[in-house]
Amino acid sequence: MNDITRSASRKPAALSAETRAKLAKVGSANVANALLKRGFRNVYLLGLQALSQDQAQLIGPAYTLRFMPAREDIDSMANYSRDDNLHRRAIEECPPGHVLVIDAGGCLRSAAAGDLMAVRLRQRGVAGLVTDGGFRDTPAIRKTCLPAYQRQSAPPATPIAMHPVELDGPIGCAGVAIYPGDVLVGDGEGVVVIPRHLVEEVADEALDAVEYEVYAELQITRGRPLFGLFPPTPESRKDYDAWVAAGRPPLESLP
Amino acid sequence: MNDITRSASRKPAALSAETRAKLAKVGSANVANALLKRGFRNVYLLGLQALSQDQAQLIGPAYTLRFMPAREDIDSMANYSRDDNLHRRAIEECPPGHVLVIDAGGCLRSAAAGDLMAVRLRQRGVAGLVTDGGFRDTPAIRKTCLPAYQRQSAPPATPIAMHPVELDGPIGCAGVAIYPGDVLVGDGEGVVVIPRHLVEEVADEALDAVEYEVYAELQITRGRPLFGLFPPTPESRKDYDAWVAAGRPPLESLP
Amino acid sequence: MNDITRSASRKPAALSAETRAKLAKVGSANVANALLKRGFRNVYLLGLQALSQDQAQLIGPAYTLRFMPAREDIDSMANYSRDDNLHRRAIEECPPGHVLVIDAGGCLRSAAAGDLMAVRLRQRGVAGLVTDGGFRDTPAIRKTCLPAYQRQSAPPATPIAMHPVELDGPIGCAGVAIYPGDVLVGDGEGVVVIPRHLVEEVADEALDAVEYEVYAELQITRGRPLFGLFPPTPESRKDYDAWVAAGRPPLESLP
Amino acid sequence: MNDITRSASRKPAALSAETRAKLAKVGSANVANALLKRGFRNVYLLGLQALSQDQAQLIGPAYTLRFMPAREDIDSMANYSRDDNLHRRAIEECPPGHVLVIDAGGCLRSAAAGDLMAVRLRQRGVAGLVTDGGFRDTPAIRKTCLPAYQRQSAPPATPIAMHPVELDGPIGCAGVAIYPGDVLVGDGEGVVVIPRHLVEEVADEALDAVEYEVYAELQITRGRPLFGLFPPTPESRKDYDAWVAAGRPPLESLP
Amino acid sequence: MNDITRSASRKPAALSAETRAKLAKVGSANVANALLKRGFRNVYLLGLQALSQDQAQLIGPAYTLRFMPAREDIDSMANYSRDDNLHRRAIEECPPGHVLVIDAGGCLRSAAAGDLMAVRLRQRGVAGLVTDGGFRDTPAIRKTCLPAYQRQSAPPATPIAMHPVELDGPIGCAGVAIYPGDVLVGDGEGVVVIPRHLVEEVADEALDAVEYEVYAELQITRGRPLFGLFPPTPESRKDYDAWVAAGRPPLESLP
């Protein structure tokens, strides 16, 4: 790891309750847009599915676990049971409020996590679970209400195909770079990642976009076309600001 | 475009309310069967998912939008906001009662449409939205109740990967030919397309098949095997016709 | 077929109600684990989806149907309607209590089964339907409540792409070997297959694992870490046995 | 297997030396065209590669071997070595002049054949080797000069992933139906299969097409456009027939 | 097509012999680098193969043909033979010195071109042939020495799966935007496309990079590490310039 990688991996200040509250109101698409304006084009974890349409918004800094392929003499069930197994340590060491992000290298031949792990993460106050592989016991994980994302279920035992090799280092997940402390936001359609030094400004901008979209949707519902309204223009932003200043009145009351 | 392509692209007479009513009762599989009898083997848009299991049946003539890959100097956010942007024009120009069909070339790296577009389409009376790419803001699109089909969610901003290049020309979507005015029918398992000159006869035949299947299901529930019943034979059709003529009585009342 | 294949294909004794009851309580992941201990690493039918999250547990010995690719002069609709068509015979001949497993070679270009077939299977007491291809009329199949698994819907008529070639022989399905009489178990996340001579011991062991996991989940909910608890250790098993012997009391009552 | 399948699987008369000679001169594309005229659209084994650009044309009736997925307790190396192992029997029993076609279900995790098998097939006068899986020892197979086609090399030992289950039955290979006795033709770009009852007429028609193409290429080289020349028209066929009747003179000598 | 698309599609001045000569000396990787400096990240046609390792460098402005999926009633062999068929017109109308680029939508189920088409293109002075689908008669196309690139051979007749729909419009090919007149450069490892207004500066810069790399390779061969040499630094560029000014002497003669 050279200086640049190391610097990107340095721990951020804690994610404030205020920023969490903002991120709870925005969609993954809004976040992606705010990042695009800052030059980031590859922030969406393509191909992952929320385990349940009803799960809460996923928000939290990344704590990572990296898998590599298993080897038969190393990845026995006996070694899997040892207390220094990094897979099980990840479950115990991921800090409360964080999201455990598992780089499975896209492997679906064995499980990146199971239901008891999800129960323990939930009990420890962890904010969510994301992998580009798959889980086992997904019906039971769904019941824990832990926000979770995977590619596809993968019930076979972990050591069949995967070996845990590193905790909380920089990883790729579903083709996207994730550094420890980067903030993940997941909604009903997927997960995006925000570089940690940009979280607050991105949260602000995404929330602003969402609020403008509420206004735009009201206008559209009244029959206004997209032109001059969405994407916003300087004029439409002025109208919006006036509407906000006026206390967001029902649009029918507008001239 | 030569004479043959042009002729296939000529506009049909409007889709009658009567034909719509028939198509509302049939499944995509029934339509595919009626088309197979006429020599059409490739009518199902493979790999698309309904956005919601609860959405209404999709029925309507195709109005098309074709995307090609983006190029960095052409597909800026500034150009995206121009009023002659074909993507946004498609939302405003797709006729009421039609289905907007978007040829994304299967691309999932950016969005073929988003929630405000869906709100506007719904408000304008458009009948549905289909793409072989993906949407952004899918939870919000779901709430609009607009019947919509995609391969997989794709939240990143459209100009990251796609450039809108043509309105209402002949396209491919999910490997199937779609000419403007061809009629799309979508149910809980997917979308099929009917060449516009065949819509009425296909609607009749598909509806007839559905009604026969109601009869066949009743028979099966009473314990009758598939042989001689499904696919229908001349004899079973005669029995069915008699049953229909008798006012479709409960089967127990039959001799 | 040589002696070894033949021997693996010999019919087992019927699956007892008692074993069925055990298998109704376990997950596909538990079964996979019990098989892994016996050296079986490839028992999960990767990539299949339950048709409905609400369907009952799939349990039953396999009765198989194998498809090969269609040929235009052989796979006409006329030939499809013949009473010696193996596809339709499979629906009539799959024994009650068995699971019809269809080797579609992964083909999604036409349907491995449709709704009337599902109605008939249900009416005949068949226990479920599994394919590595896809079904047509999936919304209607869902209504039958027959436990069913597929890769993805495939509404086009069967003879477009597939020819039924063998009943109840050894097959592959989703990359897993299935011999007639092997027992399939499917839950909300997928299907695993148990070699028929191992069904009882695997059912016992999987059920034991499930019961231990209930205990472990209680412990985790009280704040206990995974270490020394899961995977179970000799000590934790002793504690568990004591807890069972004590009548599985609330954990709070434990010292 | 019902009557239709059985009838398609009946053995043809031997492939005459004369027909072989014709097929040695045509390309897989010519054969595909002649079959398309007879309604066969799916005759090309998509995705297979010739092992060597220098190998001879592949011609011969199919003798088939079908694999299914392996199971750990059945597919040991010990069982692999038994003399009734169908994989090894296929090598000894494929008739001289035939092509051994191996249905590997597209599996690349282990080998469908190796170099000693190729040496033995060559020594026994077998005409070629085709699989939709892969071979091991491909550099050595190349040296045997046996015409061979695969998807991609697959050196791991066969029993790791595949179990031989049937000799000389109807199979699928790379998505195409192959009945024992159907004739395979392979050139530098791939393999097509001719239903056995059509071999002679297809050989004649494909050869005629090739000979016309020689004439058309001469015309194109002199500067003539494709229009009215290719695809052939009644007029161009008349000119061609005259040219043939004249002894195929150099075109410069034509008026 | 809006103004922006139209403007990107306007015809460039002819490609000068001088620029061609420069492009003949550079690799596709050098061109991609020069474009990256100008903000273009998606210029390489991923997944295409040169038909022959021995073919000449591909250089020329794009003339395009777009396919869409075929429909059985439109894409008969009879319609294929009509003189207004756009597929065949493309072969006759692609200007000499240009490259015919065929958007097959990645389809491999039928041929994007065949050998007689390649012979005619070669005879007409066309500079090359590129598709994201496949060709038929590839052994014969190889013999024409026309530089050609495809994904994989696809011998079945074109009308089986593809319908030609537009000549010389903007297209996507292998996921890259290609506007008529953009310049394609292909070497032994693939094809890149240069927006037409940048061709000369990109040719200059790529050639400069190639020439520096000759120098760098000489240095490396003498034992110099990459650091400070490649990528070039201001110092190494100064040394290089001096070396060029000195008439590119053997490096041993340097101090």
Next chain:
Amino acid sequence: MNDITRSASRKPAALSAETRAKLAKVGSANVANALLKRGFRNVYLLGLQALSQDQAQLIGPAYTLRFMPAREDIDSMANYSRDDNLHRRAIEECPPGHVLVIDAGGCLRSAAAGDLMAVRLRQRGVAGLVTDGGFRDTPAIRKTCLPAYQRQSAPPATPIAMHPVELDGPIGCAGVAIYPGDVLVGDGEGVVVIPRHLVEEVADEALDAVEYEVYAELQITRGRPLFGLFPPTPESRKDYDAWVAAGRPPLESLP
């Protein structure tokens, strides 16, 4: 990294010239067989191609480089040029006689290495280059004669998609576990990896298998069937040993 991983990553003694000489004579399939007998089923790097059919055998201990996905603010060309860039350090630090194995996570959107890197590796005495991504400048790499394997060419500049994150740690490559010091063997069909503590015994056993296969091939050429010859039986091994003891005479001279 826990004790087990660390222990597997410890450096081996140097690979002796004698063992190299043995490995130069065996194929990747022979090595895979010897490893299978020791319980290793996943040792072949599936999907990689030798850059040239003429390149020498690849033999050497692994020195690894791991990539993760790029991020726009970190992976600039400026950062790429820094002397502490791990990608460039890998080229300078991979020990002579070793193989540089690059874990690109299967990414083909940018280059895992280019020609000047290959020239430098060759000059430094490195034994080969392997990646599960792709190279740029492959025609030039071919000329260096460095044994090299990739999935497919990938000319775009590395920082477009990949960030170098670790040197000489345990990695996955093409789905196979590779620990620093494990020995790679590559021939014309691909690459296998031998755990470092098994290299000598695997080399001995693979060479023995190759030598037996020479004998078996001679027998087959004389007309002997595979049964009782291959796989070897105790009897056939005895005959072979006698033949070896007799100085490997021409088989015709045998009784």
